[in-house]
Amino acid sequence: MAFNLLIVDDSVSIRQIIKRVISISGFITGDIYEAENGLAAIKVLAGNQVDLILSDIHMPEMDGITLLEKVKKNKALCHIPVVMVTTEAREQLVNKVMELGASGYITKPFHPEEIKQLLQRILGVEDAGDNKTEFEEGDF
Amino acid sequence: MLEITRQNLRKVISNVLESMFFIFIEPVSAGECARDLTGVNFHQVQIILTGPRQKLDLDFFFAASLAEQMAANFLGVEICDINNLQVLDVLKEMVNMVAGGLVNLCDPDGSIVLGIPNITETLSTAERITINDGLDCYSSDDGYLLVRCLGN
Structure with missing residues (x-):
């Protein structure tokens, strides 16, 4: 089943990389939306x-933690899984976002396989597809 | 304390450049670097880490040729298909990853606040950069990376 995805990051490059990782992982996506911060x-x-x-977490105007809080407090949106993709891996921060209701946490720099496995777990799919399932160096 | 931070910074820079940008760097002395930089253009990106008692300013100077190669490798495209906005965006993201990696190493309990990377010069000649022992210099096949770490 196709799923609609929202990628939130102030870096256009990171949004592009994530889209590419998802595409070559073989996930069947519907619409992929992009936003440069929480407000957008x-x-x-x-x-x-x-x-x-x-x-992402660190973004101008509205950061990822505020976005996560708003999503989880909104009855119409709280069912949507939110995965944080950020540079910080400090335990305190990871615990905080998981307590706020995040479904996962990926630290940059990341390996594409991490995103693939996390999405498989969250979306409940056994394997993303037949296109390509194992990443090698340079697979961005 | 600043020396430990600089050592950690070197590790993080190597890790990020190798794993996300497929760029391999070697530390070189400031003297060696200074002899080789005439006419080289650099992009400058700054990020500030703010702790409860002190602040750390990190300035990154990327040789233009290195910056273009990083962007091409990161985005998986040819250099000729890269525009300046993409280069600057990739540089900011690299600095963001390095700063995040540094606080993960130096401040696992989480009192340091990470700033947002800021492009301070889109292209500056090497003559405008003060090259001394306070500057960490790295060479790569694609050009130099210079990093200044100032605590106050």
Whole structure:
């Protein structure tokens, strides 16, 4: 089943990389929305059906933690899994976002396989597809 | 304390450049670097880490040729298909990853606040960079990376 994805990051490059990782993992995606910060993400969520959010934490205007809080407090949105993709791996921060309801946490620099495995777990799919399932160096 | 931070910074920079950008660097002395930089253009990116008692300013100077190769490798495209905005975005993301990796190593309990990377010069000639022992210099096949770490 195709799923709609929202990627939230102030870096266009990271949004591009994540889209590519998902594409070569063989996931069947519907619409892939992009937002450069939490505020822009809220606007996307207001007008579109999203099945999964991948969000950075440190962003101008509205950070990823505030976005996570808003999503989880909203009855219409709280069912959407949110995965944090960020540079910080400090235990305190990881615990905080998991307590706030994040479904997963990926630290940059990441290996594409990490994103693939996490999405498989969250979306409940055994294997993403037949296109390509194992990553090698340079597979971005 | 600053020396330990600089040592950790060297490890993190190597790790990030190798794992996400497929760039391998070697530390070189400031003197060796200074002899080789005439006319080289650099992009400068700054990030500030703020702790409860002190602040750390990190300035990264990327040789233009290195910056383009990093962007191409990161995005998986040819250098000729890269534009300047993409290069600057990739540089900011690299600095963000390095700073995040550094606080993970130096401040596991989480009192340091990570700033947002800022492009301070889109292209500056090497003559405008003060090259001394406070600057960590790295060479790669694609050009130099210079990093200044200032605590206050």
